[in-house]
Amino acid sequence: MTKRIGFIGCGQMGQAMIQGMIDAGVVKAEDIAATALSDETIDFVTDEYGIQIANDNKRLARESDLLFLAVKPYVYQGIILEIRDEVPEETVVVTIAAGITLDAMKEAFGRNVKVIRSMPNTPSLVGAGMSVLCPNDFVTEEELADVMEVFESFGQAEIVEEKLMDAVPAVSGSSPAFVYMFIEAMADAAVQQGFPRDKAYKMVAQAVEGSAKMVRETGRHPGELKDAVCTPGGVTIAGVNKLEEVGLRSAIIQGMNACTDKSKELSGKK
Ligand SMILES: NC(=O)C1=CN([C@@H]2O[C@H](COP(=O)(O)OP(=O)(O)OC[C@H]3O[C@@H](n4cnc5c(N)ncnc54)[C@H](O)[C@@H]3O)[C@@H](O)[C@H]2O)C=CC1
Numbered sequence: 721m722t723k724r725i726g727f728i729g730c731g732q733m734g735q736a737m738i739q740g741m742i743d744a745g746v747v748k749a750e751d752i753a754a755t756a757l758s759d760e761t762i763d764f765v766t767d768e769y770g771i772q773i774a775n776d777n778k779r780l781a782r783e784s785d786l787l788f789l790a791v792k793p794y795v796y797q798g799i800i801l802e803i804r805d806e807v808p809e810e811t812v813v814v815t816i817a818a819g820i821t822l823d824a825m826k827e828a829f830g831r832n833v834k835v836i837r838s839m840p841n842t843p844s845l846v847g848a849g850m851s852v853l854c855p856n857d858f859v860t861e862e863e864l865a866d867v868m869e870v871f872e873s874f875g876q877a878e879i880v881e882e883k884l885m886d887a888v889p890a891v892s893g894s895s896p897a898f899v900y901m902f903i904e905a906m907a908d909a910a911v912q913q914g915f916p917r918d919k920a921y922k923m924v925a926q927a928v929e930g931s932a933k934m935v936r937e938t939g940r941h942p943g944e945l946k947d948a949v950c951t952p953g954g955v956t957i958a959g960v961n962k963l964e965e966v967g968l969r970s971a972i973i974q975g976m977n978a979c980t981d982k983s984k985e986l987s988g989k990k
């Protein structure tokens with residue numbers, strides 16, 4: 721298991737992974753260190769997670785066995801310029817940004833560095849993350865297995881070929897945002913019918929979580945599960961018909977494709 725885990729940047733995604741891995745007990749808080757820009761974030765993260773946090777990226781880069789670059793994509797270039805001579809040869813660097821390719825990392829470092837391109841998601845905060853990973857040729861099987869163990873501590877993880885990485889945000893990195901929109905819209909309809917908002921969120925979120933669990937645990941086709949809900953001449957099929965009429969499926973496919981197109985653009989493929 722990886723010894724010292726470093727996070728350059730400790731915002732939404734960094735904190736979600738940190739909380740998830742501490743809760744799982746696979747990594748101890750004292751083995752995690754991070755950097756942040758503001759004293760406010762440093763104080764908050766120290767109180768909330770009990771990890772070491774400062775504003776020295778170079779030192780963190782020198783002292784981490786596994787180094788997450790948990791900053792926005794447009795900050796990557798500057799951070800790599802700052803740390804590239806500090807990162808030890810045996811350190812594994814993990815990217816989490818859409819559109820940052822393995823080749824771009826090699827070019828930015830100007831040398832052969834062990835890099836894993838990954839795409840996590842924010843449900844990692846509650847141990848229900850879905851992360852997708854793609855290592856470069858310098859990462860050994862053993863190192864990859866170690867890193868998978870870290871990612872699996874806060875959810876599920878898959879390894880894919882890099883050609884699929886641009887499609888991953890739509891499927892699992894960004895898709896929580898789409899699901900929250902769906903939940904919000906369903907709750908709005910419930911509120912319109914007179915439900916209090918807190919009850920509406922509870923009922924809708926439980927229905928969404930239960931349906932996802934049914935897909936995973938029964939292994940039945942989603943269409944078959946949908947058919948099992950639709951009573952002939954009943955209420956569900958009336959709702960299904962309306963959703964088909966307004967183009968729910970097409971709207972979702974178009975949203976996901978726009979997300980993938982943007983990811984390809986950031987990767988320099990469009
Ligand atoms: N939010 C999400 O759902 C997901 C985000 N990502 C990726 O994660 C990365 C981070 O995103 P978020 O956590 O959402 O952003 P964020 O803005 O919440 O966190 C980034 C943090 O990096 C800090 N930072 C900026 N420059 C820094 C520097 N020079 N040194 C140290 N810290 C610095 C910022 O102050 C901020 O706290 C992005 O590349 C994003 O694409 C990936 C998957 C999901």
Ligand SMILES: O=C(O)[C@@H]1CCC=N1
Binds near residue numbers: 817889893
């Ligand atoms: O919106 C973004 O670019 C990041 C990557 C996936 C989720 N958030």
